[in-house]
Amino acid sequence: MTDLPDDQTLTQSGASLTETRLTEGEASTLLIACGALAHEVLALKRMNGLDHLDLICLPAILHNTPEKITDAVRAAAERHRDRYARIHVLYADCGTGGLLAAECDRLGVEMLPGAHCYAFFDGVERFEARDELTAFYLTDFLARQFDAFVWEPLGLDRHPDLLPMYFGHYTHLVYLAQTEDPALTAKAREAADRLGLEFTRRFTGYGDLATALTRKPS
Structure with a gap:
């Protein structure tokens, strides 16, 4: 493999x-x-x-x-x-x-299915039912790559004064964890601190991705 x-x-x-x-x-x-x-x-x-x-x-x-x-x-x-x-x-x-x-x-x-990977990791129906309009989400990948995919593309490494403009309407960061990895949890918590958001960790495993891959072909 x-x-x-x-x-x-x-x-x-x-x-x-x-x-x-x-x-x-x-x-x-x-x-x-x-x-x-x-x-x-x-x-x-x-x-x-x-x-x-x-x-x-x-x-x-x-x-x-x-x-x-x-x-x-x-x-x-x-x-x-x-x-x-x-x-x-x-x-x-x-x-x-x-x-x-x-x-x-x-x-x-x-x-x-779903609008994005957050939905299918959490389970599309569960995700939509939560209606977390003020949540910013991270997955394992985004916890590892927070700087490359969030902080730097938004220019926050150069202009931290832009933080309220981008994240002022969020109240908390939800880390949808695919694995039990303390190091990734620490990275996600650090991202929440940098964004000034409350931190929540929700273990999802592989969600609907696992269902899709293991379903027998028709």
């Missing part, structure tokens, strides 16, 4: 934002995943013996420009579809405004 990747390798691969192949074999199904899910997908493959699944990841940094996600998924699906009986897209809507779902329908491939 492929070792879990360094997050940085899945953040950005040159200016072209190319995909990263993490597994390859005689699999019948291809997973096209957001790089932010690489650790979780590889862990689920290992734990459940899902050798029929191959995985390629698109750079997680695409989340900072969600208008590019649909085109990137389309290109990956068209590039690989002749080699696989099935393709599954491991993205939620992720800020595409329904465009990704429409493209997946056109391509005849499945995608994950």
Whole structure:
């Protein structure tokens, strides 16, 4: 089994934002995943013996420009579809405004439910029922990559005075933990302190991602 990747390798691969192949074999199904899910997908493959699944990841940094996600998924699906009986897209809507779902329908491939990864890790129905309008969320990936995906892109490393403008309407940070990792919990708590938000940790495990990967193909 492929070792879990360094997050940085899945953040950005040159200016072209190319995909990263993490597994390859005689699999019948291809997973096209957001790089932010690489650790979780590889862990689920290992734990459940899902050798029929191959995985390629698109750079997680695409989340900072969600208008590019649909085109990137389309290109990956068209590039690989002749080699696989099935393709599954491991993205939620992720800020595409329904465009990704429409493209997946056109391509005849499945995608994950929910508005974003916070929802499917927590469980889409549970997440929507919580109605936490003033919560800012972190996952394991975002706890590890808080500076690269939140602090620096918003310019808070250079202009901390912008903090109230970006986060003034939030009251607490919710860390949706996929694993029992004290080091990641400490990073998430530190992020909450830096943002001036109350901290809550909620263990979710792999949520609907596990359900999607372990469901038997029809």
